[in-house]
Amino acid sequence: MSLFDNYFAFATTVFMGLLAIVNPISAIPVFMELTSYMDKKAKRNIATKSVIIAFCIILVFSVAGKLIFHVFGITLAALRVTGGILVFVIGYEMVRSKEDSTKSMKLGDQPVKADQGISVAITPLAMPLLAGPGTITTSMSYSAAKDVTHLAIVMLVYGVICYITYLLFIGGERIVKVIGTNVMMVITKMMGLILAVIGVQMLALGIKELLNL
Template identity: 35%
Template sequence: MFDFIINAFATLFVTIDPVGLAPMFLAVTAGLSTQDRRRVAMRATITAAAILMLFFVAGQSILNILGISVSAFRVAGGILLFLIAVEMVFGKRAARKSETAEKAVEDHPPSDFHEVAIFPLAIPLIAGPAAISAIILLSGQAPDTVAYAGLAGVILIILGSCLLAFLLAERIERLLGDTAQLVITRLLGVLLAALSIQFVADGIRAFILV
């Protein structure tokens, strides 16, 4: 069970990347007061939590309704996570997220902080397709009820990390700098690539054994 929790934490932390979200938060909340930024951070985190917990609880049921096997979703989800990892290693993901943040700033003036909290912060920067896929995959792999409950705790910890990163965004950006952020992103990308390949391998093995 302990190995499962560690694996879940690593997968979700790398996929959501709370530290990497700090510059995006600053971009979409430019021009807002400190108090409004805190409101945006809270609203975005709560919204993302509701979305992710929905798929945590009902993800397997959704797959069953759609007639998708867990093995098939493992392969598909693993491929999706691998593509995210490739973007991280080659520095493409940060550029894509920045583009999403810039578009949101253009579409929603700083005064529309409620909309900015929903898009792009909650969706797709926190609760994006990769995070949702990872949660459904991990919830299906939980070996027992205790591990399943532990996964819920991991999700909440990651979301808490996102909130903390938003609140400390200016300090994080000054502390790390561009070079450190690039190095960390690439290292986490390699880790996510390995984890995603494991998901694909598990899915293929399940197909073969059926």
């Protein structure tokens, strides 16, 4: 029972951490803008490709994390410190941001056609929105010091988040109409606060591990 509790607690921590970083709700306006000139079939196709590509990116970095550490001589403690700083900065920017994040992601005034879907799915949707530096660092940090079971949990949790993101993309227009832009901004800032706290926790743990080396 205690083993199950440990796995459940780990899964919960990973879910909250990755959910705060990915923040799929804040990605809805970006998806809607990039696919505004497409039909429903094209939008669904892009949503599917973006989450699959993002999942593959995180899978590669999570599985190859130990190998990357060995090749470049990186320690988990150093990764935690760097990742903690990075995650905190991302969270801080989300909290203090006064402008719509979609403005920074705007690709121009030219309409996006359906045959451009794969490039849009890769960037900016898959990377950096769904699998950005913060997500990669966090997933590697959660996976590197754990066994295969914990790695599987990380990927399962991220897979669930990708599926949630897919559903949010598909129902984006209805969601914005229901909750409104202001509520979405509040949710984004709450996620940013959670993210900043997680970053501080990662930083503190990394510093503690470095001091004990």
